Amino acid sequence: MAEKQLMLGNEAIARGAWEAGVKVSAAYPGTPSTEISENIVKYPEIYAEWAPNEKVAMEVAIGASFAGVRAMASMKHVGVNVAADPLYSVSYIGADGGLVMIAADDPGLYSSQNEQDTRAVALAALVPVIEPSDSQEAKDFVKAAFALSEEFDTPVIVRTTTRLAHSQGMVTLEDRVEPPVREYEKDIRKRVMMPGMAKGRHVVVEKRMNDLSAYGSKCALNRVEMGSDTSIGFITQGIEYTYVKEACPDACVLKLGLVNPLPEELIRDFASRVDTLYIFEELEPVIERQVRAWGINCHGKDVFTVQGEYSANMLRERVLNKKPAIDPAADVPARPPILCPGCPHRATFSVLKKLKLHAAGDIGCYTLGAVAPLSVIDTTVCMGSSISTLHGMEKARGSAYIKNWVAVIGDSTFMHTGINSLENMSYNRGTGTVLILDNSTTGMTGHQDHAATGRTLKGEEVPAISIYKICKAMNIEHVVEVSAFDTAELERVVREETARDALSVIIVCAPCALLKGQTFPYRVREIPEKCKKCGMCLQPGCPAITKNADGTVHVDETMCNGCGLCEQQCKFGALEKYEVAK
Amino acid sequence: METKNIMIVGVGGQGTLLTSRILGGIMTEAGFDVKLSEVHGMAQRGGSVVTFVRYGDRVAEPIVEEGQADVLIAFERLEALRYAHFLKEDGVIVVNDARIDPMPVVSGAAVYPEGILEKLAEKHRIYAVDAMGEAKKLGNPRVFNNVVLGLAARHMDFPKEAWLSTIAKKVPPKTVEINQKAFLLGYENE
Structure with missing residues (x-):
C-alpha cells in the first residue's frame, strides 16, 4: 500500500514540487507561504534559495524555466505584487520548463496588511490559477500545475489560503519523476519582450486563455458532484469546498480546481441542472462576476461576504436557515500579539518613545511598535516603505517637518526593498534618520536567513553582506552601529542624528530573543x-x-x-x- | 465513527503546535482520517492561538466551529473562557490553571476576569490542573503541556501505551522520559 502521511498544506506543496521533478525553487518568506521553502530544502534534488524579495525569486524561477527545468517561486499574496512585473511579462513569454508561482492569500488577515485576492491579479495578468482544497490536492495540484504549464506554454499560479497552508491532512506519497531537461533554442520573438514581439505574443496569450477555458470544461481539476437534492447547487473552490461538504453533504457541487480561466460550458451546464445556484468563494466575487456576466442567475456576495474566512456554520445559517444554537462568546479582554520578552525592538521603541519621536514603520514584528503601550509607529504601508515615505514627507514639507520623525525597518525588510528606498534618499539628498533594526534574522516568519545573515536556505555559510558597508557605499556619511540594549547610548545617538541636517542611518543591533542561544545569562x-x-x-x-x-x-x-x-x-x-x- | 473535535487554545509561544503534532500522530497511527488547523505567523507572538484537531472515518473541513468541540484543551484560564462557546453541550474543558495577563490587562486598559473556573463549571464539565507546578516538580517547567495533555487524554479514544509511544516519537530524544512522566502525571490525576 502506498505510504500515507499527515502533512501541512505547505509541506504537501513542497512534496508535490519534489514529485513533479522540480529542480529550482526560490522564495522570500511570508506568512502563510514560508513553510513551503522550509520543507523543499529537505529534498536534496531541488536547488532552493531565499531570494531578497519576490520579484527576484520569480525571475530566478523564470531563468530556470528558460534553461529547461521545472521551477517555482513561492510567496504570500502581497509578495505577488512585488513579483507582478516579471509575472505579467512571463505570461506573454510562457514556459520552457514548467513554471509555477505559489501564491498564498490570507483571508481573515492572520498575518498580513491586506486581504487581497490573487485571482484578481491573475485575471489581469492572463495567468491560469489552480486552487487545491486540502493537503492531498495541494500535492497533486502542484504536479498538475507543472503539466499544465508545459502543455499550454504558460506560467501557472497555484493559489492557497492561510487555512489550507496551515492545515494538516492525509497525503498519499508518490515517487519523484524528473522530466527530461528541455534543450534551449534561441527565439527572441518569444523571449525578448519588446513592443514588436510582445504584440504578437499578446494574441497568443488571449488564445491560450480561451483554450484553457475550454480545457477547464473537461479536465479532471474541475468536477461535478450531483447530490440527491437538486434544489440547491454550489460552485465553489479551495478550502470553501470542505465547508460545503461539511454543512451540505448531499447538495450538488461544481468543485473548481482550475479557477482561472473559468470553464463556461461546464458552468452553464451545471447551473441548468440546479434550482438555486450559490457561488461560495472567499474574498472577491471573481467567479460570481463572470457567472453573472454570462447571464446566469446566482447568489453570492448578496448572501455571503467579501471579508474574512467562510465556515460551515455560515452555510447552515444563511443557506439552510438552520441557525446553530451557540452560546455567545464570553466578553473577555483581547489578547493581541506582542513583542516577546527580551525582544530588542522593545528597547529601541522605549528610547524612541522617551524622545517623543514618530516613526514611519515597516513590515515585521516591530510593526507591533504601533500599538499601546509603545505607540511609536505612526505609519506602515508595505515592505520597504518606511524610508521612502519618510523621504516623501520631507520633500512635501521640508527638513524641519521631519525633525521629530525617524524611519524604522528590520534587516530582512531592508534587504528586501528598503535598500532601494535608502538609495533614493541618499541620491535625492534626503536628511531623514533611518533606524535599521538588525536582529540578524527574518523574525516574524520564524527565523529565515537572508543575504546579511551569512547563511543560505540550504544552511551553507557564506560571507554576510554588510548593511553598514551598503550604507557607506550609498555615500551616507553618518552611519552608526549601536546595541539596542545599551539604551543610554542609543538615546544619545538618536538625539544626535535626528538633530543633524543630513541623512543618517543608525543600525540598531541585537539578535532576536527567539534565536537559538540568544537567552541572556x-x-x-x-x-x-x-x-x-x-x-x-x-x-x-x-x-x-x-x-x-x-x-x-x-x-x-x-x-x-x-x-x-x-x-x-x-x-x-x-x-x-x-x-x-x- | 462520528468525527470528534478537539481544540487546543493558549497563548502564542506556549507550545500548542507540539501538542497538536502529538494528537495528529496518535490519530494517524490509529488509522483515522485526520485534519488539523494551526495558527502560524504574527499571532504566535504572545497572541491568543487556537489549533483545531478533528478525527473520524472521513473528515471534511479542517476547523472546529462554534458549538462543536468535544474537548477543549486550554493552556491558560482566560483562553478557556474565550473559546468555551465552541464546546458542545456535553463537551469537556481541560484547563491549565494558570494566568497570563494579556497586554490590555498589563497596561491597565482591561481587568483579568475573576472566578473563571467556577464560571465555566456552571455549564461544563471541567478538569483543572496546575500543570506548571507539576512540571516544575519534575524539574522542567517546559513539559507542562504534556501534563495538560495527559489529563485531556482521558477524554479521547486511545490507550495509554499509544500516547506514550507517540510522545516518544514527537519530542526531542533527550526529553522523552520527562515528557512521558509529565503526561502520566496528568493522565493519572483523576
Whole structure:
C-alpha cells in the first residue's frame, strides 16, 4: 500500500514540487507561504534559495524555466505584487520548463496588511490559477500545475489560503519523476519582450486563455458532484469546498480546481441542472462576476461576504436557515500579539518613545511598535516603505517637518526593498534618520536567513553582506552601529542624528530573543521594598512584568529573558539582574 | 465513527503546535482520517492561538466551529473562557490553571476576569490542573503541556501505551522520559 502521511498544506506543496521533478525553487518568506521553502530544502534534488524579495525569486524561477527545468517561486499574496512585473511579462513569454508561482492569500488577515485576492491579479495578468482544497490536492495540484504549464506554454499560479497552508491532512506519497531537461533554442520573438514581439505574443496569450477555458470544461481539476437534492447547487473552490461538504453533504457541487480561466460550458451546464445556484468563494466575487456576466442567475456576495474566512456554520445559517444554537462568546479582554520578552525592538521603541519621536514603520514584528503601550509607529504601508515615505514627507514639507520623525525597518525588510528606498534618499539628498533594526534574522516568519545573515536556505555559510558597508557605499556619511540594549547610548545617538541636517542611518543591533542561544545569562527579580510604584518599568510593555494589587511589580521568572531593559528603566534599584546558567 | 473535535487554545509561544503534532500522530497511527488547523505567523507572538484537531472515518473541513468541540484543551484560564462557546453541550474543558495577563490587562486598559473556573463549571464539565507546578516538580517547567495533555487524554479514544509511544516519537530524544512522566502525571490525576 502506498505510504500515507499527515502533512501541512505547505509541506504537501513542497512534496508535490519534489514529485513533479522540480529542480529550482526560490522564495522570500511570508506568512502563510514560508513553510513551503522550509520543507523543499529537505529534498536534496531541488536547488532552493531565499531570494531578497519576490520579484527576484520569480525571475530566478523564470531563468530556470528558460534553461529547461521545472521551477517555482513561492510567496504570500502581497509578495505577488512585488513579483507582478516579471509575472505579467512571463505570461506573454510562457514556459520552457514548467513554471509555477505559489501564491498564498490570507483571508481573515492572520498575518498580513491586506486581504487581497490573487485571482484578481491573475485575471489581469492572463495567468491560469489552480486552487487545491486540502493537503492531498495541494500535492497533486502542484504536479498538475507543472503539466499544465508545459502543455499550454504558460506560467501557472497555484493559489492557497492561510487555512489550507496551515492545515494538516492525509497525503498519499508518490515517487519523484524528473522530466527530461528541455534543450534551449534561441527565439527572441518569444523571449525578448519588446513592443514588436510582445504584440504578437499578446494574441497568443488571449488564445491560450480561451483554450484553457475550454480545457477547464473537461479536465479532471474541475468536477461535478450531483447530490440527491437538486434544489440547491454550489460552485465553489479551495478550502470553501470542505465547508460545503461539511454543512451540505448531499447538495450538488461544481468543485473548481482550475479557477482561472473559468470553464463556461461546464458552468452553464451545471447551473441548468440546479434550482438555486450559490457561488461560495472567499474574498472577491471573481467567479460570481463572470457567472453573472454570462447571464446566469446566482447568489453570492448578496448572501455571503467579501471579508474574512467562510465556515460551515455560515452555510447552515444563511443557506439552510438552520441557525446553530451557540452560546455567545464570553466578553473577555483581547489578547493581541506582542513583542516577546527580551525582544530588542522593545528597547529601541522605549528610547524612541522617551524622545517623543514618530516613526514611519515597516513590515515585521516591530510593526507591533504601533500599538499601546509603545505607540511609536505612526505609519506602515508595505515592505520597504518606511524610508521612502519618510523621504516623501520631507520633500512635501521640508527638513524641519521631519525633525521629530525617524524611519524604522528590520534587516530582512531592508534587504528586501528598503535598500532601494535608502538609495533614493541618499541620491535625492534626503536628511531623514533611518533606524535599521538588525536582529540578524527574518523574525516574524520564524527565523529565515537572508543575504546579511551569512547563511543560505540550504544552511551553507557564506560571507554576510554588510548593511553598514551598503550604507557607506550609498555615500551616507553618518552611519552608526549601536546595541539596542545599551539604551543610554542609543538615546544619545538618536538625539544626535535626528538633530543633524543630513541623512543618517543608525543600525540598531541585537539578535532576536527567539534565536537559538540568544537567552541572556541573567534574569531579573523585584525588590519590593525599594519599589516606588511609579510604573516606569511597565512602560515598555514587557509581558514578563505584571503589577500586583498593591501597585508593586512582579517579574515572572519563567517568562523573563534577562534582557535587563526593565532594570535600566527603574531609577530606584527595585529591579535587579541576577546571573543564571545559560 | 462520528468525527470528534478537539481544540487546543493558549497563548502564542506556549507550545500548542507540539501538542497538536502529538494528537495528529496518535490519530494517524490509529488509522483515522485526520485534519488539523494551526495558527502560524504574527499571532504566535504572545497572541491568543487556537489549533483545531478533528478525527473520524472521513473528515471534511479542517476547523472546529462554534458549538462543536468535544474537548477543549486550554493552556491558560482566560483562553478557556474565550473559546468555551465552541464546546458542545456535553463537551469537556481541560484547563491549565494558570494566568497570563494579556497586554490590555498589563497596561491597565482591561481587568483579568475573576472566578473563571467556577464560571465555566456552571455549564461544563471541567478538569483543572496546575500543570506548571507539576512540571516544575519534575524539574522542567517546559513539559507542562504534556501534563495538560495527559489529563485531556482521558477524554479521547486511545490507550495509554499509544500516547506514550507517540510522545516518544514527537519530542526531542533527550526529553522523552520527562515528557512521558509529565503526561502520566496528568493522565493519572483523576
